[in-house]
Structures are given as C-alpha cells and as structure tokens.
Amino acid sequence: MPDELMEHFEGEINFLSGSESQSPSNWFAFSELIYSTCLYVAVVAIQDKDLGGERICERRQRNRDAARKSRKKQTERADQLHE
Structure with missing residues (x-):
C-alpha cells in the first residue's frame, strides 16, 4: 500500500507547481x-x-x-x- 500511495503521490505532486494548479479536478485528486x-x-x-496491546500483555505476564x-x-x- 505505501508504494502505491507514493507512486500516486509522485504523479500528482507536479500539478501543484504549474499554472493549472487552480484546476478543481487537480485539487479533487489531491484531496483524494x-x-x-x-x-x-x-x-x-x-x-x-x-x-x-499483545506485547503489553506478554510483558505483564513475564513481569507476573x-x-x-x-x-x-x-x-x-x-x-x-x-x-
């Protein structure tokens, strides 16, 4: 999932610097x-x-x-x- 997100992010980051950055579709994509x-x-x-939570339970049991x-x-x- 993080790789997919980063690929999507890298593709969308360029629209922020261009003149079309005010386009509603670009902002919608960015908000998504x-x-x-x-x-x-x-x-x-x-x-x-x-x-x-599991680690805490295990640690408490070891402490007991x-x-x-x-x-x-x-x-x-x-x-x-x-x-």
Missing part, C-alpha cells in the same frame, strides 16, 4: 490523495496498537512470572532463616 494517506496512516496505527519467582525465592530464604 490526502484522504487515502490519512486512512492508511489510521489503519497502520490501529494495527500497531493491536500489536502493542518474575514477581512470583522472586516472592517464592524470598519466602524460601525467610524459611531457612527461621529454621
């Missing part, structure tokens, strides 16, 4: 380009957020496991001291 770019960015952000292991080790040390 901006809209599709924003849509693409939004989709990527949502996908990254979903992946980030590490805390459980640490508490167990601390309890064993305390038990040895009190024997």
